[in-house]
Structures are given as structure tokens and as C-alpha cells.
Amino acid sequence: MAYLLNTDEQVKEMLDTLGLKTLEELYDYLPKELIIDELNIPEALGEIDVLRSFQNLSAKNKVFSSIFRGAGSYRHYIPAVVPEMANKERFKTAYTPYQAEVSQGTLQSIFEFQTMICELTGMDVANASVYDGASAAAEAVSMCRDRKKKRAYISGGVNPRVINTVKTYSWSFNAPVEILEQTKDGLVDIDALEKTEHTDIAALLIEQPNYYGLFEDVSKIVEVAHKKGIKVIVKVNPIAAAVVESVGECGADIAVGEGQPLGIPLGFGGPYLGFMACKKNLLRAIPGRIVGETKDEEGNRAYVLTLQAREQHIRRETAGSNLCSNQALCAITASVYMSSMGPKGMEDVAMQCYNKAHYLANELGKIGFKLRYNSEFFHEFVTESPCDIEKLNRYLENNNILGGLPIENNGILWCATEMNTKHDIDNLVSLCKEVL
Amino acid sequence: MRKTLPLLFEKSVENRRTHYLSKCDVEELEIPKNFKRKVAPKLPELSETDITRHYTALEANTFGINDGFYPLGSCTMKYNPKINDKIASLPGFAEIHPLQPENTVQGIFEALEEANKSLSEITGMDIMSFQPAAGAHGELASLMMFKKYFEDRGETNRIKIIIPDSAHGTNPATVHMCGMKVINLKSNEKGCIDVEELKSVIDKDLAGIMLTNPNTLGIFEEDILEITKIIHDAGGLCYYDGANLNAIAGILRPGDMGFDCIHLNLHKTFSTPHGGGGPGSGAIGCKEFLRKYLPGPQIEKEKDLYKFNSYTESIGQLVAFYGNTLITLRALAFIMSYGKEGIPKMSKHAVLNANYLKQRLSERFDIFNKNLCMHEFIITMEKEAKNNNFTAKDMAKAILDEGMMAPTMYFPLIVKEALMVEPTETEGKETLDFVADKYIKIYDDVVANPELAKQFPKNTIISRPDEVTAARSPIVKYMR
Numbered sequence: 001m002a003y004l005l006n007t008d009e010q011v012k013e014m015l016d017t018l019g020l021k022t023l024e025e026l027y028d029y030l031p032k033e034l035i036i037d038e039l040n041i042p043e044a045l046g047e048i049d050v051l052r053s054f055q056n057l058s059a060k061n062k063v064f065s066s067i068f069r070g071a072g073s074y075r076h077y078i079p080a081v082v083p084e085m086a087n088k089e090r091f092k093t094a095y096t097p098y099q100a101e102v103s104q105g106t107l108q109s110i111f112e113f114q115t116m117i118c119e120l121t122g123m124d125v126a127n128a129s130v131y132d133g134a135s136a137a138a139e140a141v142s143m144c145r146d147r148k149k150k151r152a153y154i155s156g157g158v159n160p161r162v163i164n165t166v167k168t169y170s171w172s173f174n175a176p177v178e179i180l181e182q183t184k185d186g187l188v189d190i191d192a193l194e195k196t197e198h199t200d201i202a203a204l205l206i207e208q209p210n211y212y213g214l215f216e217d218v219s220k221i222v223e224v225a226h227k228k229g230i231k232v233i234v235k236v237n238p239i240a241a242a243v244v245e246s247v248g249e250c251g252a253d254i255a256v257g258e259g260q261p262l263g264i265p266l267g268f269g270g271p272y273l274g275f276m277a278c279k280k281n282l283l284r285a286i287p288g289r290i291v292g293e294t295k296d297e298e299g300n301r302a303y304v305l306t307l308q309a310r311e312q313h314i315r316r317e318t319a320g321s322n323l324c325s326n327q328a329l330c331a332i333t334a335s336v337y338m339s340s341m342g343p344k345g346m347e348d349v350a351m352q353c354y355n356k357a358h359y360l361a362n363e364l365g366k367i368g369f370k371l372r373y374n375s376e377f378f379h380e381f382v383t384e385s386p387c388d389i390e391k392l393n394r395y396l397e398n399n400n401i402l403g404g405l406p407i408e409n410n411g412i413l414w415c416a417t418e419m420n421t422k423h424d425i426d427n428l429v430s431l432c433k434e435v436l
Numbered sequence: 437m438r439k440t441l442p443l444l445f446e447k448s449v450e451n452r453r454t455h456y457l458s459k460c461d462v463e464e465l466e467i468p469k470n471f472k473r474k475v476a477p478k479l480p481e482l483s484e485t486d487i488t489r490h491y492t493a494l495e496a497n498t499f500g501i502n503d504g505f506y507p508l509g510s511c512t513m514k515y516n517p518k519i520n521d522k523i524a525s526l527p528g529f530a531e532i533h534p535l536q537p538e539n540t541v542q543g544i545f546e547a548l549e550e551a552n553k554s555l556s557e558i559t560g561m562d563i564m565s566f567q568p569a570a571g572a573h574g575e576l577a578s579l580m581m582f583k584k585y586f587e588d589r590g591e592t593n594r595i596k597i598i599i600p601d602s603a604h605g606t607n608p609a610t611v612h613m614c615g616m617k618v619i620n621l622k623s624n625e626k627g628c629i630d631v632e633e634l635k636s637v638i639d640k641d642l643a644g645i646m647l648t649n650p651n652t653l654g655i656f657e658e659d660i661l662e663i664t665k666i667i668h669d670a671g672g673l674c675y676y677d678g679a680n681l682n683a684i685a686g687i688l689r690p691g692d693m694g695f696d697c698i699h700l701n702l703h704k705t706f707s708t709p710h711g712g713g714g715p716g717s718g719a720i721g722c723k724e725f726l727r728k729y730l731p732g733p734q735i736e737k738e739k740d741l742y743k744f745n746s747y748t749e750s751i752g753q754l755v756a757f758y759g760n761t762l763i764t765l766r767a768l769a770f771i772m773s774y775g776k777e778g779i780p781k782m783s784k785h786a787v788l789n790a791n792y793l794k795q796r797l798s799e800r801f802d803i804f805n806k807n808l809c810m811h812e813f814i815i816t817m818e819k820e821a822k823n824n825n826f827t828a829k830d831m832a833k834a835i836l837d838e839g840m841m842a843p844t845m846y847f848p849l850i851v852k853e854a855l856m857v858e859p860t861e862t863e864g865k866e867t868l869d870f871v872a873d874k875y876i877k878i879y880d881d882v883v884a885n886p887e888l889a890k891q892f893p894k895n896t897i898i899s900r901p902d903e904v905t906a907a908r909s910p911i912v913k914y915m916r
């Protein structure tokens with residue numbers, strides 16, 4: 001039967017040792033009325049048919065040859081070396097590295113991941129990762145709250161799915177959340193922040209670049225927020241972070257983000273990789289696992305899970321978070337990606353995204369898709385739609401292209417990455433023209 | 437044997453790189469000055485040769501399931517079938533954007549619906565949600581649903597959650613995250629819930645109970661029907677922590693025991709890889725009356741098309757998209773491989789293996805529970821610690837030297853010097869005999885020469901690390 005090992009003879013020997021006759025006797029002492037007669041699921045399939053079933057299901061999904069949609073999930077090129085290294089059997093099958101003496105590989109790779117995330121974000125400390133970018137943002141907001149300050153402000157320019165996640169966590173914690181409407185340029189409303197009369201604001205959550213692809217003036221926002229005693233959390237795109245001033249340098253307190261662009265496949269939204277980094281003064285407030293360097297008894301360099309006094313298995317109901325895992329395999333994936341690309345390769349990816357998105361915006365502008373906002377953008381931007389968006393996207397879909405994402409007020413959120421060739425973009429634009 | 441490896445950053449050579457992209461084929465621009473990064477991030481500069489050697493060496497310093505016996509109690513470290521990874525990497529799953537139109541992802545919806553049906557049947561629930569990303573996330577989702585349920589009924593006074601003292605630390609932390617209050621319940625001397633004690637802590641503010649059954653001691657709570665009835669009669673709800681489902685899958689169902697809501701660790705019972713700590717999946721299931729509170733969008737079929745449907749009563753999103761879909765697919769493949777007769781057989785073999793190993797080890801070790809256990813059991817080293825200063829930690833480190841993973845140490849908290857052993861069903865009798873012989877030999881050696889206790893491990897690449905200094909003067913990133 002599938003992956004069981006013991007033969008009928010072995011089962012019998014083992015039962016004999018226990019003084020039992022049948023496997024069912026192992027459950028004899030349990031309430032009889034709870035034992036079910038049979039499980040109403042299909043009969044077992046051999047591996048050959050399991051594979052066939054999934055191949056059939058897989059064929060019912062459309063793999064687009066060209067994607068111009070991002071909105072929190074991005075198709076980037078994944079070098080062959082990335083899955084090959086990250087999916088090595090031991091990395092994949094090991095558990096949380098509780099026994100440091102036999103887990104130095106996992107621990108060291110997480111330590112390297114923490115270092116690279118600190119480099120990208122300009123922060124001092126990163127944890128070993130969390131579920132995804134949205135839950136990282138929600139955990140960061142919780143981390144800023146204290147007994148007096150419970151309110152969170154979120155810029156309306158933050159990804160709506162992230163806003164929803166932060167709202168869920170905050171409602172659960174009985175803490176208020178306010179949305180700071182963006183300006184007509186699509187940016188954080190710094191004036192409104194300056195004028196707020198709330199004195200119980202723990203944190204402001206913004207995004208760089210924001211959901212609409214626009215660059216925020218993070219330094220200015222931090223300056224205003226800090227004057228009011230508000231901590232600033234910035235959700236950053238890790239690809240953009242290679243070429244955009246780091247949020248740590250801009251004075252932000254916490255950086256979080258979605259690590260999916262770093263070599264993790266689209267995968268219908270998961271598993272992804274949340275990363276979380278902060279300034280030194282918040283070291284003992286950050287949730288999740290952290291790997292630290294130390295020495296063993298003989299003085300050799302060694303890595304261990306550390307600062308566990310923060311965590312739920314010690315603090316139980318006084319812990320700030322119940323996080324007890326990490327996304328180590330995704331973190332290793334991201335580490336292999338970042339180290340394979342290196343600083344120059346990361347810059348190259350980022351600049352190709354930037355260049356292609358600007359080329360796309362320019363070409364779309366020529367045929368009547370006007371930019372909605374007047375601000376600088378990275379690799380996503382919003383246009384008005386001169387035609388019926390649904391009709392447009394259906395037409396593109398029939399041509400094997402996933403078009404931009406329809407958003408509020410008849411807008412389209414477009415995205416281009418290094419995966420979109422000039423030929424792809426020209427083809428998209430000419431197909432759009434056919435619909436007009 | 438001792439061998440620590442250089443870090444990626446220490447291997448870095450200025451200007452070394454491998455090119456993965458072609459030259460940019462559109463006009464090359466500059467990032468506007470006021471947003472531009474002044475100094476490039478100090479990522480390592482390496483070739484693909486360096487990278488592959490580095491990670492190959494790191495892998496060798498990692499103990500995986502296929503390196504040997506991996507009996508981490510409560511973690512269900514069973515074999516991870518290869519086919520599951522293969523199906524999850526099919527392009528029709530791995531290369532699908534989460535915001536594609538619904539008509540282009542019908543195969544994924546169909547798979548998730550299959551997983552929903554099978555897991556609902558196995559757990560005795562009415563519907564599952566795959567949004568939670570890990571066990572603790574599933575706990576959080578479930579308790580949020582309880583909170584929402586009471587809000588909707590105007591019973592906002594109901595904020596007390598009963599948790600036995602044998603529970604995992606995530607349970608109380610989850611309650612705190614929901615703005616609720618923990619009522620600790622003392623276990624009886626058998627390690628089980630005392631029904632009279634339970635009755636005594638209930639009042640009008642009861643929201644519910646969080647239970648694992650079998651509990652963290654590997655013991656089935658035989659009074660479970662009475663327990664859930666007491667909670668329901670007092671107006672509370674019952675949550676089942678599915679960490680230990682591997683003992684009972686296909687044999688008894690949490691839904692029949694009276695539970696209203698559960699979480700499952702698909703990376704435990706349903707064999708998806710643990711990944712060094714994640715990604716896992718904390719799928720949750722509930723009874724019909726709680727369905728509308730489930731997180732995120734739910735999949736529903738309209739005519740012949742599956743689509744997402746959002747309920748206004750839902751607790752909302754817990755992650756940006758729909759959870760760890762590629763993990764759920766692996767779990768479904770696992771269920772399909774075992775089928776209706778295989779799933780109960782799997783649990784029976786897990787329980788048989790645990791009882792057999794427990795019997796063998798009881799030749800030397802004190803076992804907390806003398807009766808038949810479920811899928812795991814606890815060794816207590818209390819006596820040895822007292823007599824010979826031979827602690828659970830020492831035993832664990834000695835086990836590492838034998839090329840095996842150590843059991844879970846010092847959990848549950850209510851047993852002193854605990855080692856929690858869960859062999860799972862994917863071990864054969866010969867391995868269990870080998871393990872028992874080794875454990876007994878270590879025991880005899882140390883009892884004969886107590887000074888040995890602190891010397892383990894000798895054969896691993898580092899000796900015991902200094903955890904105190906790590907926490908007192910934290911170094912959490914590489915500094916040049």
C-alpha cells in the first residue's frame with residue numbers, strides 16, 4: 001500500500017510483541033461509536049494514474065505565453081540553477097533546525113538570507129521569513145503596537161490585498177485601522193498625515209513602489225511620521241530595491257515585502273515568501289525565527305536559532321505573535337537567486353523591468369491609453385482604458401496574452417518585466433489597437 | 437569531522453558574475469535621481485560554479501528525512517513521496533498567475549475542490565479552506581472565526597478560551613492575537629483532561645476550547661464526547677488542532693467527536709515537505725454553520741464553471757492570495773495514492789510502529805504512558821537527570837552521533853526531561869529494532885560512565901553551540 005514498509009509478517013511479529021492479534025485492537029479502547037466503517041473517498045491509484053490525473057487537471061489551466069499583469073505576483077526569469085540548488089533533497093525534507101549540530105546547512109543558508117535582505121532593505125536585522133508579503137505587513141503592524149498606541153494608518157496606495165490582510169489581523173486584535181487616501185498623483189497624502197489629530201497612531205504602512213507602480217518620497221514621509229511618533233513600515237519590491245534608495249537609508253523603521261520575484265514561480269499565489277527586516281532598536285520585537293552566529297564548545301563558528309525568548313513556545317499567551325515557522329525553502333530559493341544574479345545582475349533585472357515598462361507605457365500612450373498618474377513609476381503603471389476592458393482582455397487572452405489588471409474607475413494596471421521582449425510589447429500594442 | 441563553511445560573502449570576488457539575461461532590447465533609461473540608490477546592495481559576486489559548490493556543501497551539512505530515522509514528536513516527519521513534487525511543478529500549476537481570469541484556472545479549482553471533498557470526509561467537516569499558510573496560521577483563522585461568530589450573535593463577552601497545559605505554545609499565543617483570554621486547564625495525572633476540572637473553569641464568558649486529540653502526550657482523550665458536549669452546552673465552540681491527525685485518519689473523525697472547526701498540517705499527516713521550516717499548509721475545516729466566516733474567497737460551482745465567491749461575513753484575507761496551492765496539490769496526490777483503504781491503514785501502521793518502539797524502549801527507559809499509545813509517546817529522563825545528570829538534551833545529542841535525528845526535546849512542558857518520539861508509518865520493523873538497540877546502548881554506556889553524558893555529539897560538524905552568547909550578543913547578519 002503506497003509508502004508503507006511493514007509486511008504482513010512483520011506486522012504480525014510486532015503485534016505479537018504487544019500481545020495483540022489485529023491492528024484494529026490498537027484502537028479497541030476508544031469510544032466504539034466514534035469508529036467509522038469506511039472512508040468515502042476514491043480507491044487508491046498507482047503513481048502512473050496519479051500523474052495522469054494531475055496532467056489532465058494541469059491541461060485545464062492556461063499558461064500564457066506573455067504576461068503584462070503583476071499586482072503583487074510577478075513573472076521573472078528564473079535561472080536553471082535556482083530550483084536545482086534550492087530543491088536539493090535535504091533542504092526540502094528537513095524540518096526547522098532545532099538540532100543545530102546537524103542543521104548547519106539550513107541555518108547558514110538562512111543567516112545568508114537574513115544578510116541579503118538587510119542589504120536590499122538597508123536594515124540591521126531580518127528574520128528567517130514569514131508566510132508572504134501581506135502577512136509580513138500585518139505582523140509588522142502588530143509589532144509596532146503597544147498599550148497606548150494601537151491605531152494603524154495605511155496608505156491607500158498599498159496593494160488592496162495587503163490592506164485587507166492587515167485589516168483582518170487588526171480587527172482580530174481589536175485595534176483600529178485607517179486608510180489614508182492617496183493624492184491625485186497617486187501618492188501618500190503627506191499633508192493629511194501632518195494634519196492628523198490622532199495621537200494613538202502606532203504605525204504607518206506604505207509601499208515602495210506603491211500598488212500603482214509609483215515611487216513614494218519615503219524620506220519625507222518618514223520625517224513627518226516620526227515627528228508625530230509614528231513608526232513607518234515600508235513594503236518594498238525586492239527587485240526595485242536593487243536600484244531604488246533603500247528604505248532603511250530613508251529612515252523607515254521596518255521593511256517588509258513579498259519575496260516571490262526572487263526566483264519563486266507564480267504558482268497561483270503560493271507558496272510565496274514574506275520577508276521582514278527592521279532597525280536594531282526593534283530587534284527584540286520582531287516576530288518569527290531568527291538565526292544568529294555563535295561558537296561551539298571548541299570555538300568553531302556555528303549558527304543557531306536565537307532570541308527565542310520572544311517566541312510563543314516560551315511566552316505563550318504573552319507572545320506578540322504565534323509565528324513558529326518560516327518559509328526556509330522559499331528563503332533558500334531567494335538566496336540562490338540573489339547570489340546567482342549578484343549586485344550587477346539584480347540591477348540588470350531591475351533596469352530591464354524599468355525600461356520595458358516605460359517603453360510599454362509610451363507605446364500604449366500613442367494609441368490612446370493615457371497614464372492616470374503624473375508621478376514617476378517603476379515597472380507597473382495605470383492607464384485609463386479607451387475601450388471596454390473586458391472585451392480587450394478577452395481578445396488578448398485569445399492571443400495567449402494576459403493583459404493588464406482591470407482596476408477601479410475603468411483603469412488598467414499594467415506591468416512589464418525582463419520577460420517581455422520588445423517584440424512581445426509591440427505585438428501587444430498592435431492587438432490593443434485592433435480592439436479600439 | 438568538525439568543519440564550518442565560509443559564507444557566500446566570504447567567497448565573493450569583485451566583478452565576477454554569470455549573465456542570465458540578454459542585452460536590453462528597448463531604450464535604456466535612468467532611475468530618476470531623487471529615487472536612485474547611491475550604493476549597490478552588497479550581494480555576493482560569484483559564478484554559477486561557486487554557487488553550486490556552496491549549496492552542495494551546505495546541503496551536506498543538513499540532516500534530511502532520507503538521512504535516517506527522524507522521530508520528531510508532534511512533527512510527523514514521514515517520507516515525502518517524489519511524485520508529489522513532480523505534479524506540483526507541472527507548468528499548468530507552477531506558471532499560473534493568481535489573478536488570471538477564472539475560466540483559465542478551472543483545473544486548479546477542480547483540484548482544490550477534490551482536496552476539499554477528501555479532507556472534509558477524512559475530518560468529518562463540511563468544508564475546507566486552504567488559505568492559511570501554516571499550522572499556527574490555521575489556528576489563528578479558526579479562532580478568528582469563533583470571534584466573528586460571537587460578534588454576529590452579539591455575545592462579545594465570550595472571550596475565554598480553555599487550553600490544556602499540555603498544549604503547544606502557539607495555542608495561547610493565537611488566543612492573544614484574537615484579543616481573547618486564555619484559561620489554562622490543568623491535566624490530570626494521566627495527562628488527560630479532568631472533566632470535573634473542566635466544568636469548574638466554565639462561566640458565561642466561555643468562547644470555546646482548543647484541543648488536540650490524541651493529545652501532545654500521545655494519549656487519546658477518551659472522554660472527548662462528554663468534553664465537547666460540556667463546551668457546547670455552555671454556549672462555546674470546539675476547535676481541533678490537527679497536529680496529531682496521523683494517529684486516527686480514516687478511523688475516527690474530529691467532526692464526529694463534536695469539533696466545530698479544525699486545522700490540518702498538510703506537511704504532517706499528508707506528507708508535503710517540511711522545507712527546513714516551511715512552506716507548509718494550515719488548511720482549516722469547519723461545520724456548515726461556520727462556513728460563511730471562512731477566510732478569503734471560497735470556490736463554488738455555478739453551472740459548469742468554478743468561480744470565487746466572497747462572503748461579507750468572512751473574517752477576510754490572511755495572505756495576499758489563496759494560500760499555498762502548490763502544497764495543497766501535493767497533499768491531494770498523497771491522498772489519491774493511499775485511497776479509501778490506505779488512509780486508515782496508514783494511521784494503523786503509524787500507531788503500531790509507535791507502540792512497538794515504545795515497548796522495546798521500555799526495557800530501559802521510563803515511558804510516561806504505560807498503556808497503549810497512539811502515534812507517539814514520551815520518554816522521561818527525570819530519574820537519569822537526577823541520578824547521573826544525564827538529561828534529555830544529553831540523550832538527544834548522543835542520538836545525533838548515531839546518524840539519526842533526535843526526538844523532540846522538552847515538550848510537552850508537563851513532563852520533566854521529556855523526549856517525544858514519533859516514528860511515523862514510513863519506517864520498517866528492522867529500523868525500529870535498530871533504533872531501540874542504539875538507544876539502549878547509549879543508555880547503558882552513559883549509566884556506566886556518566887561523564888560521557890556531556891560529551892555528545894562527537895561526530896557532527898560542530899559541537900554544542902553556545903546559545904546563551906548568541907542571544908545575549910546577537911549577530912544576525914554578516915558584517916564585513
